[in-house]
Amino acid sequence: MTTAEAPAASAVLEQISATIQDAVAETDAPITLDAALGADLGIDSMSVVEILVQIEKRFGFQLADAEVTGITTVRDILDAVLRRQ
Template identity: 30%
Template sequence: MFRVIASRAATCALRTVPVAKHFSTLTKKQVLTPLAVSINKNTTQIRQFSAKAPLTKKTLEERIILVLSLYDKIDAKKLTMDSDFTKDLGLDSLDHVEVVMAIEEEFGFEIPDGDADRFKTPRDIFQYIADKEDVFE
């Protein structure tokens, strides 16, 4: 059975420390995060997770096109970065919401409804994500 313990001071990528020593560093007010997993009574492995891989304009465009082309109601042959969702691809408002949800899931953040309503083409989505995620290259 695993017990999750951690401290904010745990900064090593992967190391082993005695559990008793680790518990002595924790205080009641300290915020615990799932960085360390107690494997047995004597050792604890501490893991640190890395950030997301950096996006480039090319990979961003490819991921947007891939997500949109996998949507059932979009004809992949008609899909370009400048295709209008309603005029060229024939999507209605419900389809637009589902597309935005798929984009949110792909990129791991929520897009407010006010911003999502302004998406008319895949290029609009591209520009929004590039601005939000600081994609410059």
């Protein structure tokens, strides 16, 4: 990631974190870039999809099926969004 992209990325990350927090209010674990959605944040597979659908709506794009199955960390979601920007 270049320095020029960093502010945009941090704004995106903020929105992703907010989306995750909305979906799983009960999570106590910090939502860090490398937090695993399942193992660290305790998010089950259907909640992951619910989060990804919210991300799609928020940023106005559709994830490919391979992305939906491949995303395991917060960073994976961030990368998927940044690829579209």
